[in-house]
Amino acid sequence: MKISYKATTQILIALIVISIICILINNLTVNLIKTGLGFSFGWLFRPASFALAEHPLPYSPSDSYAWALFIGWLNSLKVIFYSLLLATLIGTCVGLFRVGKNVLLRLVSAGYIAIIRQTPLLLQLMFWYFVAILGIKGTIASPIGSVLSISNQGINLLGIKLSAEFTSLLLGLSVFTSAYIAEVVRGGINSVDKGQWESFRSLGLKDSTGLYKIIIPQALPAILPGLTSQYLNLAKNSTLAIAVGYSDIYAINDTIINQTGRPIEGFIILLLSFLFLNLIISNGMEYLNTAIIRSSNPY
Amino acid sequence: MRRFFTGILTFSMLLTGCVNSSIRTQSRLEVIKSRDSLICGVSGKIPGFSFLNSNGSYQGLDVDICKAFAAAFLGNPNKVQFRPLTAPERFTAIRTGEIDLLSRNTTFNLSRDSSKGNGLIFAPIIFHDGQGLMVKKSSNLNSLYELAGKSICVGSGTTTEQNINDAFEEKSLPYTPIKYQDLNQVVAGYLQGRCAAMTSDRSQLAAARSGFRNPKAHIILDDVLSKEPLAPASAGGDQLLSDAMRWVIFALFTAEEKGITQSNINQKLEIAKNNPQMKPLRRFLGVEGDLGEKLGLPNDFVIKVISSTGNYGEMYNRHLGPNSKVPIPRGLNKIHNSGGLHFAPPFN
Incomplete structure (x- = not known):
């Protein structure tokens, strides 16, 4: 009796979901036919005829739309990868300060987290770009030789040129995500039993050593799942690049949709490329997670 | 991973065959009439074309064109809802039916x-x-080559x-x-x-410059990079x-050509009514014949349009004329008999 009741509800819910999606697909198809458009991806191999400011691989306007999209995907990947590293670095530091003994650092990091988490990311990106980077008048050079120079055209770090758009997106994404990562780190460390701190201290270990050897290994299993979802958020948030003029896959897709008049195909490609990207991230993190759990439980 | 793909596969199999190909074919004009309001996609960010004024309503040439359509379709220029759209959004908005028509400085081209x-x-x-280029005067850049x-x-x-x-x-x-x-970000x-x-288009450069703190410090280069015919x-x-849209615009041109304005439209109507020999004017104003009906509009649609927005020249002067905030010389945008390119076929 109970089983059949459960099954009926499940079937009912499944039917509702399917019929909603049916209506959407039907709507789409009807409208496509109405405007005389079928599904097609042939345009992917036609020349893009627009230039790109940044391209990690050779690119010219006579290359195909498909190649332009791939360049956009690489641009996305580039900014996501570096933001990921930077956000983890800042986030871990702030998270540790938050649970540390230094009162000043604790207050500063609490303030940092509060401010960053309570303002929208788009606003922060606009701030980094239009105020922080483009607001620079002249060139700020580092005192020692040509290590670092910053102007409103971008950053030159040891001969590596980063555009103003890339820099502001990198900073914006890293700072925003770091505040969330800090909270994940703090939560992970707080999840470790207080007795662990007391026991390593009674063994005469310094706080820093104990943190590294005793606390963090036990906190990691609690931190990683939270970290994964922050990484996935970061990857998705990178599409706000369009607000600061960085040519990520979303921005390029936007131009392509406009030129070819194929929004549905364009968005499907966008969807798949993000699915692919996020599957890489989540599988990588899952692999890391399993490895850590295995190494901390050798039995 | 495997569960994920199995899930997707099951899901897509369930969805196969739920496409229904019966298509309703109702003209958007009927939809507009039954809704009793016109949804018009505009930019909302270009002074002179479509811009929010200080009391919160849209103004500009593109906006007046929407009002002319509303006057023709619904008899009232104020039955318009404006939807501000970015350039990448506009075609999706029209294709999905979110808006009825686009009056958003859109270039007419083959694609x-x-x-x-x-x-x-x-x-x-x-x-x-x-299309033109704007540079800072102090930069001493004078051409595309530089x-x-x-x-x-x-x-x-x-x-x-x-x-x-x-x-x-x-x-x-x-x-x-x-x-x-x-465009606001481009300007920033x-x-x-x-x-x-x-x-950007030279008109947009002029419009943007009108809002700068020191407009005189910026020059628009002489290089014209393209033809940009803007059309709804x-x-x-x-x-x-x-x-219907085509002939509302031709009506605006024809009215200017015939010297019919917002202020003299009623006199012209009287003249048409009292002089049965003035056939072209009578047909144009819907006093005789059925030109409006052929378009699915009331026969007097021209009167409705001109009495609510004026003719094309009046619209132009209001928003882009010498005394407006964004003065742009009329140049090619004169009516054909004054040396411009605007030409309307006969109302026969």
């Missing part, structure tokens, strides 16, 4: 008009424009983006495009010094709506 391209139908051109290797701020998803590329590529000059999603990037120049548009395959 956008063709059924295998964007699938739009364009109404007659209401503004002949061309911009080689420099950064140029451009709006993404516009014909502008393609034209600037064509212009530089043709001359084999290198340049760096810095692309933003809307340019004013903040990210780019040596900004590019509607979704393809809907002849009733596109015909």
Whole structure:
């Protein structure tokens, strides 16, 4: 009796979901036919005829739309990868300060987290770009030789040129995500039993050593799942690049949709490329997670 | 991983066969009439064309065109809902039916008009424009050649983006495009010094410059990179709506040609009524014949339009004339008998 009741509800819910999606697909198809458009991806191999400011691989306007999209995907990947590293670095530091003994650092990091988490990311990106980077008048050079120079055209770090758009997106994404990562780190460390701190201290270990050897290994299993979802958020948030003029896959897709008049195909490609990207991230993190759990439980 | 793909597979199998191909074919004009309001897509960010004024209503040439349509379709120029759209949004908005028509400084070109391209139908051109470049006077840049290797701020998803590329590529000059999603960002990037120049239609450059703190410190270069005929548009395959739009615009041109204005329209109507021999005027104003009905509009639609918005020249002067905030010389945008390009076929 109970089983059949459960099954009926499940079937009912499944039917509702399917019929909603049916209506959407039907709507789409009807409208496509109405405007005389079928599904097609042939345009992917036609020349893009627009230039790109940044391209990690050779690119010219006579290359195909498909190649332009791939360049956009690489641009996305580039900014996501570096933001990921930077956000983890800042986030871990702030998270540790938050649970540390230094009162000043604790207050500063609490303030940092509060401010960053309570303002929208788009606003922060606009701030980094239009105020922080483009607001620079002249060139700020580092005192020692040509290590670092910053102007409103971008950053030159040891001969590596980063555009103003890339820099502001990198900073914006890293700072925003770091505040969330800090909270994940703090939560992970707080999840470790207080007795662990007391026991390593009674063994005469310094706080820093104990943190590294005793606390963090036990906190990691609690931190990683939270970290994964922050990484996935970061990857998705990178599409706000369009607000600061960085040519990520979303921005390029936007131009392509406009030129070819194929929004549905364009968005499907966008969807798949993000699915692919996020599957890489989540599988990588899952692999890391399993490895850590295995190494901390050798039995 | 495997569960994920099995899930997707099951799901897509369930969805196969839920496509219903029965298609309703109702003209958008009927939809507009039964809704008793016109939904018009505009930019909302270009002074002189469509811009929010201080009391919160939209103003400009593009906006007046929407009002003229509403006057013709619904008998009231105020039955319009304006939807501000970015350049990349506009075609999706029209295709999905979110808006009835587009009056958003949109360039008329082959890809956008063709059924295998964007699938739009364009109404007659209401503004002949061309793409230009604006630089700071202090930069001493005077031509396209001097911009080689420099950064140029451009709006993404516009014909502008393609034209600037064509212009530089043709001359084999290198340049760096810095692309933003809307014109306000292009302006901000340019004013903040990210780019040596900004590019857009010359009318938009003039409009943007009118809002600068020191408009005289910026010059628009003489290079004209493209033809930019701007026209309203509607979704393809809907002849009733596109015909109605076309002839409302021709009515605006014809009224200017015949010297019919907002202030003298009632006198002209009296003259037409009292003089049965003035056939063309009588047909134009709907006193005799059934020209309006042929379009699915009331026979007196021209009277409704001219008495609510004035003729094309009046619209132009209101928003872009010498005494407006964004003065743009009329040039090509004069009526044909004054040496411009605007020409309407006969109302027969």
